[in-house]
Amino acid sequence: MKKILVADDEMAIRLLYSEELKEEGYEVYTAANGREALEIIDSVPLDLVILDIKMPEMDGIEALRQIKERKPDLPVLLSTAYGEYKQDFATWASDDYLVKSSDLEDLKNAVRRHLKD
Amino acid sequence: MSERTAFMSQMVELLTSTVSFGERLSNMVHLLARFMKVDEALYFGLDKTKETLNLQISSRGALPGQPRLEFPLGQGVVGAAAKTRKPQMVHRDQEGVLLDNAPLEKIQPDFHTLAAFPVADDNFLYGVLLLIDTHLRTFTPSERQAVHLASLMLAATLRQGLLQEEAKKRIAELSVLFEVGKALSSTVELDDLLERVVSTTAKVINARGAALQIIDAETGETRVTSYYGQVPVAKLCPPLPSGGEASGSAEMPFLQGETSDAQGRIHYHLAVPLTFKRQLHGTLCVFDKIIPGGGPQPFDPENRQLMFTMAGLIVNALENALTYQQVETLAERNERMVRNLTVLQEVSQAMLTTVQEERLLDIIIQGLIQPSGLGFDRVQILEVDEASQTLRGRKGAQRPPDAPALPLSEVLFQPLAKELPTSEWQIPISPGLGAMAQAVLRMRPVHQHPSLPQSGAGAPWPSTFDAQEYFVVPLVVKDRATGVIVVDNQASGRPLEPEPLHVLQMLATQAALMLENAHLYSTIEANNRELMLIRERMLESDRLAALSSLASGMAHEIRNPLVSIGGFARRIAKLVEKDSPLRGYVEVIQEEVSRLEKLLREILDFTGENLSYFGDHDLSQLIEDTLPLLQRDLDACHIKVVKDLQPIPRIHCDDRQIKQVFYNLFQNARQAMHETGGTLTIRTYTQEREDGLYAAAAVSDTGGGIPLDVLHNIFNPFFSTKDYGTGLGLSIAQRIVARHYGHIEVKNELGRGVTFIVTLPIAKYCLVKDAGQGAALAGALNAPSGGRR
Numbered sequence: 001m002k003k004i005l006v007a008d009d010e011m012a013i014r015l016l017y018s019e020e021l022k023e024e025g026y027e028v029y030t031a032a033n034g035r036e037a038l039e040i041i042d043s044v045p046l047d048l049v050i051l052d053i054k055m056p057e058m059d060g061i062e063a064l065r066q067i068k069e070r071k072p073d074l075p076v077l078l079s080t081a082y083g084e085y086k087q088d089f090a091t092w093a094s095d096d097y098l099v100k101s102s103d104l105e106d107l108k109n110a111v112r113r114h115l116k117d
Numbered sequence: 118m119s120e121r122t123a124f125m126s127q128m129v130e131l132l133t134s135t136v137s138f139g140e141r142l143s144n145m146v147h148l149l150a151r152f153m154k155v156d157e158a159l160y161f162g163l164d165k166t167k168e169t170l171n172l173q174i175s176s177r178g179a180l181p182g183q184p185r186l187e188f189p190l191g192q193g194v195v196g197a198a199a200k201t202r203k204p205q206m207v208h209r210d211q212e213g214v215l216l217d218n219a220p221l222e223k224i225q226p227d228f229h230t231l232a233a234f235p236v237a238d239d240n241f242l243y244g245v246l247l248l249i250d251t252h253l254r255t256f257t258p259s260e261r262q263a264v265h266l267a268s269l270m271l272a273a274t275l276r277q278g279l280l281q282e283e284a285k286k287r288i289a290e291l292s293v294l295f296e297v298g299k300a301l302s303s304t305v306e307l308d309d310l311l312e313r314v315v316s317t318t319a320k321v322i323n324a325r326g327a328a329l330q331i332i333d334a335e336t337g338e339t340r341v342t343s344y345y346g347q348v349p350v351a352k353l354c355p356p357l358p359s360g361g362e363a364s365g366s367a368e369m370p371f372l373q374g375e376t377s378d379a380q381g382r383i384h385y386h387l388a389v390p391l392t393f394k395r396q397l398h399g400t401l402c403v404f405d406k407i408i409p410g411g412g413p414q415p416f417d418p419e420n421r422q423l424m425f426t427m428a429g430l431i432v433n434a435l436e437n438a439l440t441y442q443q444v445e446t447l448a449e450r451n452e453r454m455v456r457n458l459t460v461l462q463e464v465s466q467a468m469l470t471t472v473q474e475e476r477l478l479d480i481i482i483q484g485l486i487q488p489s490g491l492g493f494d495r496v497q498i499l500e501v502d503e504a505s506q507t508l509r510g511r512k513g514a515q516r517p518p519d520a521p522a523l524p525l526s527e528v529l530f531q532p533l534a535k536e537l538p539t540s541e542w543q544i545p546i547s548p549g550l551g552a553m554a555q556a557v558l559r560m561r562p563v564h565q566h567p568s569l570p571q572s573g574a575g576a577p578w579p580s581t582f583d584a585q586e587y588f589v590v591p592l593v594v595k596d597r598a599t600g601v602i603v604v605d606n607q608a609s610g611r612p613l614e615p616e617p618l619h620v621l622q623m624l625a626t627q628a629a630l631m632l633e634n635a636h637l638y639s640t641i642e643a644n645n646r647e648l649m650l651i652r653e654r655m656l657e658s659d660r661l662a663a664l665s666s667l668a669s670g671m672a673h674e675i676r677n678p679l680v681s682i683g684g685f686a687r688r689i690a691k692l693v694e695k696d697s698p699l700r701g702y703v704e705v706i707q708e709e710v711s712r713l714e715k716l717l718r719e720i721l722d723f724t725g726e727n728l729s730y731f732g733d734h735d736l737s738q739l740i741e742d743t744l745p746l747l748q749r750d751l752d753a754c755h756i757k758v759v760k761d762l763q764p765i766p767r768i769h770c771d772d773r774q775i776k777q778v779f780y781n782l783f784q785n786a787r788q789a790m791h792e793t794g795g796t797l798t799i800r801t802y803t804q805e806r807e808d809g810l811y812a813a814a815a816v817s818d819t820g821g822g823i824p825l826d827v828l829h830n831i832f833n834p835f836f837s838t839k840d841y842g843t844g845l846g847l848s849i850a851q852r853i854v855a856r857h858y859g860h861i862e863v864k865n866e867l868g869r870g871v872t873f874i875v876t877l878p879i880a881k882y883c884l885v886k887d888a889g890q891g892a893a894l895a896g897a898l899n900a901p902s903g904g905r906r
Contacts, residue, residue, distance in 0.1 A: 012681035081676040086731045092880035102683020
């Protein structure tokens, strides 16, 4: 069973994403910020990470940089309410950039695509 | 007594009568002889030497001929009376009387009694009165007193005669001087005046001839300017006494001499120098004084005096004439200068009334061609085109042949009546290409004389320019020639005079400044307009930015809860039975959330948030897509395109912006080669840099390169060497590349061309070190809320 980490500071989002992904047959871990996310990454052999950008303590961009430093091959998807970070070079290292939507089909398709590789 | 009274009254009558002086004297002597009842009465006059007494009057009338009867002072009874100033009476039989007075025997051979009475007044002896009788006579005291009284009357008459003669002479002299003085102060021409002075001098002195010699101030040669009467050629230029030049000597110098001619006759001359300002300027010379019935006479001191007076008059006249001539020359020069300065001043003032280049050019040209201005036939103004290093025609005009002479102040503001086409003027500025190029290069006026070979041979001279003589004056501002003014008088064939050319040069200095000012003014005006536009746009975008910042902030806050609501609604929908009434409610929630999310996207699109189209693109393909946009322009400029596009990993970028970068670079290359044509070479390749792998594109032109002095400016906004374009092309390119964390470099090869190298990071293989800086830049350029938060 593939292991996915969802990092988002909003509890409602974490709950929604994990419910949906579990339904798809993944094992889901959650974190409320970047720091928590890194702790899990260090302890759990994950297959994919979904990162929010705006989070307290450590934001998604810093988390992305550290994940890519430690595990360059671990796919990281950015899922954010903001579109403009697409232009930020720091987000270019992510494997996908998704703007949040109540319709989770785009997200689930991206997860499937990256886990197949 | 009555007889004596009658005698006395008769004498007094004679004394006061108006008959001539000589007649009065002889009448008196005759009367005395009759009254004294003597055989004869004689009057001996003392001559000028005061040594000799000459017989002048006899009571019997006629005098014996030559030799004249005379007694030296002290000799005979006459000489004794003169010497002692006392009456002397002798008788023939007295010892020595006959011997002493022997000459008297010629008049009265048998004289017996001789009585001599001095004729004198209180201070002067005029002569001696001698009474002769052939008998022994004595004179009573009464008779003696009568003779004494008679001699006093004679003395008075003589004195009166002398005074009268003297007065006549003085009056004559005065009237001469008066005439000459009148002539001097009149408007008589100098030559006439000198002629008159010379002839008057000769006449007054009674000279046979007179001559005026003047030393020419420039050549130093002496020439006779005027002469009168007979002038012996040999004596024309008597050597002047050296004292003539050193007028400091107390004695007034003069030259007096005598020579004898071939016939042995003696000739006299008298010369006085004409000196003023301590310099000898000539001589006035008279020859041979003539007295009626006599031969040439030497000149006396009175003549010298008169000569000096005349010399003084001539000097005065010469001085006046010279001064007048100088004053006239000065006045003439002043008048010309004033006229020229007036032209200069009026044109200057007119130029001050405008800052518009066209109007200024009109004023300058009018000032140069109008008859009331400098009056040239034709004027052309050419300006330096810095970019192409050529002189191009700016404006020119010809004076219409029937131009009325209007006051300059009026005509300066009128439009040009006969403007000339100037488009044909296009002269490369290089040595040897004519006077115009020379004037620009040397920044000095060039006068093309008709006698000199036409230096424009081989230059692309306009066919309309046919002048043999012309004058080119450069317009120099801050050590830089901005153009030239060319004037000629070809139409009328007049030569170019130095004075108007001089004024033209002064005018050119000012015209250059005014034209430069006008040019700067128009540039500033254009810049101001552009700045105003930019400012307006910026204000507009500021307002939008504030609005969109507010909107996007709210939109983002709403998005997260909306995602949760919508997401869970979908989950609920899956769990709800197909026919449950809840299903309809959940669907309403889902639809409403979708509607809100759509609205949100639209708001964020509007605020610019989602307008960037970042994606992964092939750089070579982007270049291929851009080229067709310029193909027609490139073809029109005969620019060949050489492509060497390698397959390289895709880059993450906004494809439209990267296309913009290459569009600007291609456009720049085309402009560099638009006159000459050339080759545009585009090469893509990968490049290793310190921080990773980059996609690179090199764009080269063959447009000659960028001058070193402007190289540092090329990325500055609004910098342009062209008259068109905003100067923003390269600046925009640089910003876009920076926004993509790339670099743009310039390789400039002067004389060949420029290569711009754009490198963009390949994100997967690149850890850009200065990403933070790039992000800041990107943030600054992306209005709403760039940068990470």
